[in-house]
Amino acid sequence: MTSAARTPLAGRLNSLVIDARVEAGRARLAPRGELVQGCADTLAATLGGLPAGIDRIDLDMSGVVFMDTAGLQFLDHLGAYGDRHRVTVRTAHWNGQPRRILELAGLDAEAPLRSAAHRTDPAPSPPAPSPSAPSPPAASRPASAVALERAERLDQLREEVGQLRHAIASRPVIDQARGVLMATHSCTPQEAWDILREASQLSNTKLRAVAAAVTAGAEGDGPPPPPALRRALHTAVAHRLS
Structure with missing residues (x-):
């Protein structure tokens, strides 16, 4: 079984196709393409076509090559379906740019549905030290080489985030x-x-x-x-x- 959704652009097929196979009460879905606008509709059509009696759904995401914020809607729909139908849902094999987007969104790429369900607001940052506060002892400060490496890594991450945002x-x-x-x-x-x-x-x-x-x-x-x-x-x- 294969599902594809249509986008408003000249009625052409969007960039996602989902192959589905059902064996002994387990559905195995293999999305291929991009999680962009319309991907949640494609998923809904696939899930709606599954037979009754499914107790587990496994998705192999290795065929997904790109995702934007619509991919998060894809995950939301998937998680809501599992909760509504009391079905165990798992995704695996996130790679490349989609995996990086999950990490930027604060999701565990190995279990994005579970991490999304259990996310909590981050703890508040500690107050900034007063300008008049004494500097910490030299022994408690990181070595200059470590501090430099961390600063370079932070700059790289900021640049990567900017590039991903521009791409999206x-x-x-x-x-x-x-x-x-x-x-x-x-x-x-x-x-x-x-x-x-x-x-x-x-x-x-x-x-x-x-x-x-x-x-x-x-x-x-x-x-x-x-x-x-x-x-x-x-x-x-x-x-x-x-």
């Missing part, structure tokens, strides 16, 4: 541009992504700007992409689809 914010327009290219050139989602990325590199234009130009140009009275970007798109299409 940019995703809708990129998905729309992929849909336009798929409809225009009868290509696959991966080929559409490769075209956008190559056009971005050839024209030295940010990927989000390329996607926005493609989407705007698809509208009836929308402006065409700039000449340099138009040439880059033509080159990328010819290269990827020839």
